[in-house]
Amino acid sequence: MNIQKIEKQTIAFNDAFTKRADALIPTIYKERRRPKQLVEVVEDSNVIHGWRTDKVGDESDLGEIEFGKGDSVIVDFGDHEVGYVTLKLKSVGSPPDAPLHVKLTFGEMPVEVAEPFSSYDGWLSSSWLQEESIYVDVLPHTLSLSRRYSFRYVKINVIDTSPKYRVVIDDIYCDAVSSARSADVQNYTTQDELLADIDHVSIKTLKDCMQDIFEDGPKRDRRLWLGDLRLQALANYKTFATNDLVKRCLYLFAAVPNDKGQVSANVFIQPSLIADDTYLYDYSLFFTTTLYDYYEATKDEKTLIELWPTAYRQLELGLARLDDRFIVQDDETWWSFIDWNNKLNKQAPSQAVLIYALRKGIALARAVEASEQTLLENKLVDIEKATMAHLWDDTKQLFVSGKDKQVSWAAQVWMVLAGVLKQDEGKALMERVITEEPAVSMNTPYMYHHFVEALLKVGMKTEAIKTLKAYWGGMLEDGADTFWELYNPNDKAFSPYGSHLINSYCHAWSCTPTYLIRAYKL
Amino acid sequence: MNIQKIEKQTIAFNDAFTKRADALIPTIYKERRRPKQLVEVVEDSNVIHGWRTDKVGDESDLGEIEFGKGDSVIVDFGDHEVGYVTLKLKSVGSPPDAPLHVKLTFGEMPVEVAEPFSSYDGWLSSSWLQEESIYVDVLPHTLSLSRRYSFRYVKINVIDTSPKYRVVIDDIYCDAVSSARSADVQNYTTQDELLADIDHVSIKTLKDCMQDIFEDGPKRDRRLWLGDLRLQALANYKTFATNDLVKRCLYLFAAVPNDKGQVSANVFIQPSLIADDTYLYDYSLFFTTTLYDYYEATKDEKTLIELWPTAYRQLELGLARLDDRFIVQDDETWWSFIDWNNKLNKQAPSQAVLIYALRKGIALARAVEASEQTLLENKLVDIEKATMAHLWDDTKQLFVSGKDKQVSWAAQVWMVLAGVLKQDEGKALMERVITEEPAVSMNTPYMYHHFVEALLKVGMKTEAIKTLKAYWGGMLEDGADTFWELYNPNDKAFSPYGSHLINSYCHAWSCTPTYLIRAYKL
Structure with missing residues (x-):
């Protein structure tokens, strides 16, 4: 991923965190x-x-x-x-x-x-x-x-x-x-041969991206991005369980926030630790959710306590973008990633990511007995209410985004993941999406991952497996040895960069089927 | 220089000579x-x-x-x-x-x-x-x-x-x-500004070619060629006097003769000492003349005694090419360099090089009190007589070469250098060449060096200086920082390789003006 520069930021260094990260440099x-x-x-x-x-x-x-x-x-x-x-x-x-x-x-x-x-x-x-x-x-x-x-x-x-x-x-x-070893992979058996193959190639993809950090792709950018880290960490807990590498990466991000306390979308570790000047609304919030996932996997309280202030600060900054209706402001000055899709309006999906992160934040606040827990819980109520009031289209029975009230797959998927709807409403929404096929579709394995997880969350296991097999299985049929950064079954030469020569064909955010298969016992 | 492969040769190694050469690896x-x-x-x-x-x-x-x-x-x-x-x-x-x-x-x-x-x-x-x-x-x-x-x-x-x-x-x-230091250059003063400039650039050229061997050119071939070594050594005695480097190079050639005892036209020193499979009639004979020059400059008897058998063997092999008339055989199976000139017949100039080498060989035989001295002296008489009988055209008053009786500058120049004619006859011949301008001309600074030395040898100092200034001075005017491998004032884009991009613009065989200026006190 490569995002254009937004603004020049002052970076505050936290030496203690840098040392923690350095102490966790893995054996290669x-x-x-x-x-x-x-x-x-x-x-x-x-x-x-x-x-x-x-x-x-x-x-x-x-x-x-x-x-x-x-x-x-x-x-x-x-x-x-x-x-x-x-x-x-x-x-x-x-x-x-x-x-x-x-x-x-x-x-x-x-x-x-x-x-x-x-x-x-x-x-x-x-x-x-x-x-x-x-x-x-x-x-x-x-x-x-x-x-x-x-x-x-x-x-x-x-x-x-x-x-x-x-x-x-x-x-x-x-x-x-x-830094991963095949011998360390936890045993898991699925009777479905194709799912077994997809699981295997997911793990190979993850392994090739696991170096002294979780890289997004070993060909490109060879860098630690928060959006990739979050998914790699989930896949890692179910496979290599190299949890110290997740911890290291969390400390790397926490060591170099900007002067507002926001963590960057990605950091460089050579020649020394440097935060990139790219800040993404959703990615910063994923610091909090990644810490939550790490704590769930490890129960490492010491790390949680040390990193809670950074995690909480990301929520504060996320909340600061809300207008007086409690809706994420949409304008030309910000960037939220969500998917590689220029047509996609990011407001509704970003609102959903905020809600998703708030839930994880509240759980963490509870674990550290933070005084901020109540504040977050109150905000969540307001925001969920506002979301239904302003982003839910009662006629269409779909979430809409931005001033043009755009209907996208991404908005529905993220609202389901955020738990804005009850399970049966969520299922009905996902069925509606599949039936109605909104024009603003999904472009990346990253977005497809969220789609499949949303299906699994609402109990649509058959649909989830069908998508896994069609999408990741499609890559296998097309010759993937590791899963690709980009795959559009309807336009296999698709590249957001203007040439498929530059695409990464081993990309971290595509390694998630092993997580989905194992976490949901497919 | 790059000569096509002639035949596969067995190389005999002389370990003692290799060790001598290794012990003389210079400081860089x-x-x-x-x-x-x-x-x-x-x-x-x-x-x-x-x-x-x-x-x-x-x-x-x-x-x-x-x-x-x-x-x-x-x-x-x-x-x-x-x-x-x-x-x-x-x-x-x-x-x-x-x-x-x-x-x-x-x-x-x-x-x-x-x-x-x-x-x-x-x-x-x-x-x-x-x-x-x-x-x-x-x-x-x-x-x-x-x-x-x-x-x-x-x-x-x-x-x-x-x-x-x-x-x-x-x-x-x-x-x-x-391996040369500017501070070591012997003082020499000429009142002529242009000659002083030419002397200076000659020395710079020599210096840049002096590495752990005498290289032909630091851009290309970066290699030890006998024809270049001979001229570099002459320039070196009058300037840096880094005589051990000459000695090292002589031992390198002597260490890897072929199974007939012939020294190669050039040797590689990386990854280890290897004789190239290029053997040139004139270059092998120059081993003998280079040893002579080295001995004249150093009076190093130990080296002379050790290398005399190799030097003598080159003369034997040179003599072995004579036909029963005592004339060097001319056919398609051999290669004598003389000049970069496809039109040039090499017979007469090669005959002259043999005579030139025989004279130096006889002097060396005398110094080592070798029994072969008389044999060489007798051969020389026969060969000189044959040369005048078969290669001198009495009508044209010029030397001719090959079955087509070609008249070239090279043949006249080398016959003068070989001392086949008396001084006044030689002078008359050089004047005739300048007046009549044979069509088969000179292409390289290497050949121009021999022309100037022939002029000096017959006492035509004015003509010699004129040529030095026109030819090497021409390079200076055309922007030379070091003297070039190739220079044709009438065709400045000339390259025997098909492109002037590949020419070497710092080339050992072009460094000789410093020798000519200093040896002949110009």
Whole structure:
């Protein structure tokens, strides 16, 4: 995710929190992976992005190939990998009388090693496209790339050798890294094969995003976003239970609020801890809900007590945006994420996120015996009343948002998750949404997650499973090794960034099926 | 220089010689250099290659520039540098939310930072073109390039940052390296200003080529070639007098002859000492003459005694190519370098090189009291007689070469250097060459060196100075900071490689004016 700058903020550092976070830097585990096969990319209009891979050789054939100027090969590791790549290169022919110039292109998907990056014209930085152009002066050479890559395919393109020698790739491997270990995953058995597959790939997705923080995506942005963290943490409690990593991330956010006390939508941890200057209404509130989920999973009172003031402050700031009707103000000066959808009015769903967060906040206030509990409870009553009075359209029997009274899937879903309606009313609403199909639809696995959880919350398990299988199962059918940042079954080339080359194909917010399957025993 | 493969050879290693060479690995001295100014390249048909540089800022302006996507600058170091470049990079704006992608292009000449390398279509490997494409994940960052570059200009092209941040180059410097020290240069004063300039730039050229071996060119091939070594050694005796480096290089060649005992035209020293599979008739004979020059300069008898068998073997192999008339056989299976000139028949100049080498060999045989002295003297008589009988055209009063009896500058020049003619006959021949201007002319500073030395040898000092000033002075006028591998005053874009982008603009074999000026007291 990449949001434009809103305003310059002063960042208040909390050194004690930074130290807590530093003390929790996890061990990074390494596993050496070798390619499974050699492939070529072939145009095929029947597959996603129009490119399929065909096997052209075994992994063991690689060392037999002598590469001269212009020769290339695509090495397929057979699964998604995040790690550090090493190539062992040697020459054949005369002694190398000129440097070797080799280009490496890393692709999570075939399209990335099929279409030239020079064709990229999206609005995210092209520097996210994963490639290296390297000159090797002396052969043989062990080329250990210093950058971490996220990929399944490596295209090796020998730009030039010299007429007198050729180059052989004696070995290529990846030291895959993660702070999660597959052996730690809690056992869970579902009889449904497809759900078992979805569970498995969800866990792989989560694992590849678990580094020294919960990253949103190991290809892009490789960063700690609150919206992703919240979902990763939920998936983590049911799988790796690496709970200290959630704790670390909570302290990282709490260490660098702005001068109003608001936590950023995301933080950088290199070269040192820095809050990004992006503040999102919903994401800041998710600090509170993520602390709630963490406390529920761990009962870690010490952390709860230390972080409660930060969590409470996010609620205060959320409440401060209410107008005198107790409705979240909608104007041009704010940003609430909700979904990647420019058409989506964020007012009603944001109102719902506030209510959702208030409920969790009240529970936390109760746990810490905070004096603010009553205040929050009173506010919640006012807000829920206002929500029904001003955002519920009695004729349509749907929630509406903004001055144009927009009806979106997101508004209905979040109001259900926020518990604004009774269970049977919520179920009726979800059925109405499915039947009426509001035009302002859902664009991301992130939003689909909330849709499925809303269905499960109102007891529509069959519909929930149907959506899980259609949406995440659709990604599997389309060749996902890990779940994607973006997936629109009706427009598989969809990218909010102007090019599917830049999409992340291993993305934290898509890993939630394992949580949904396990928490709701699907 | 780059010669196509001739045949596969077995290499005999002499470990004792390798150890001698290793014991003489020189200290590499470092000097930190900073840019002098910022420039742009401007098309100008009046200057070499059609590109001049115009100053656009002071060096101190660099740190004030904020670079975004697509921005670039050319940093001018003001002189030729060989070394390791460091850039200190930082960001301004929001925290960097995407990697920095930066391209660096290094140019000895403006053309290299003006014309895109993608336009290169020569027959030498494009991997010699000096550039780096680098991704920086975390800013600020001290980017220390691991490869050594040979340049005056560095073009810094910011391919992408992100819309949220820009990059600033806080510092850029080069740790220039050489095994020669300017302070060691022997004093020499010439009253002629232009000759003094030529002397100065010759020494700079030599210095930049003096690394852990005598390199042919620090941009390309960065390698120890015998033809270059011979001339570098001569220039070195009159300037730096770093004689142990000559000794080291002689041992390197002697350590890896082929199974016939022939020394290669060049050797690689990385990853370990390897003889190239290129064998040149003239270059192998220059092992003998280079040992002679070394002994003359140092009177190092121990080295002479150890290397005499190798030197003698080169003469034997040179003699083995004579036909029963005592004339070097000319056919399609051999290669003698002489000059970069496809039209040049190599027979007569090679015959002259053999005679030239025999004279030096006889002097060495005398010094070591070798029994072979008489044999060599007898051969020399036969060969000189045969040369006049078969290669001298009495009608034309010129030497001719090959079955087509080609008349070239090279043949006349080398016959004079070989001392085949008496001094007055030699002078008459050189005057005839200048008057008649044979069509097969001279293409390289390497050949021009021999022409000037031939003029000096026959006492035509005025003509010699005239040529020095016109040819090397011409390079100075055309903007040389160091002397070039190739220079044709009548075709300044000349490259034997199909593109002047790949030419070396600091080349050992062009450093000889300092030797000529000092040895002949010009």
